[in-house]
Amino acid sequence: MEYQESESEESRRLLSEGSSENGGFDTTYHTMQIDSSSGDEQSALLKIVQRTADRVIDVSAINSTNMEYQDLADRENQYRQKLNLTLSSSLQKKKILTVGIRDPQAVLSSPLIDSKFITLVQQAALAANNAVSEIKIQHKENLVVPFTVP
Template identity: 40%
Template structure:
């Protein structure tokens, strides 16, 4: 146990906690070919020894590659949604602090408007037809003309109506 930077083994399980320095493959588990103990002589022996040398060299290369490759799919580290949101909030806070200190406060903008929760559905929707665009343009022209000319309200009746109250 101990501090978060401790690299001691966990005393309960006997296995170290996985971290960035933990080997993914067991170093004791080798892929090297077993040595040949044939006692042949002559041309046959040299051809087989060359073949064995090539195989052992190939096995060394494969073992080196297997040791150097990091298999990220083998680590089952999944985060839950609330952890994801906490991290996103923390990263946004850090980003705002860095931008505030750099003097570039106004340059950070969110690319998606707040009202759009599923941008993929908006982008996958069919485009707006020219008839609908024309309808919107005509309606906006009529509204702007009405506002320019001034909106006048004529009083015809009371806006508040009393229910259940006798009229004198």
């Protein structure tokens, strides 16, 4: 008996029949007016809800018999254009490798730096660091002197 109940539960529609008449979602909030006395936070939230509702793709309307083929084709073209626009803008990223390098192939194909040169640079940096750490400043005069107004 439980098997038959679960089978009927699986074949039940998730969205009611009436939901596809208006596109599958309640559009009553589109007609709401923003009350200026409710504050900026409420109007900002309402704008976010309206913007999100405009971008919703209603999958229940695809199986609806109320929609004409031309409407479906128009929606498909509209979604395809939005998708292509989003994808093309996301692919326009800066190339990190070529920033500041005129010919990256020449730089990457050049021979490696000799280890003797690397050792020389490391020793020079160590000597410079030691010299800077040995610098001592001796004060000869006061840095701040009293200012007297006559």
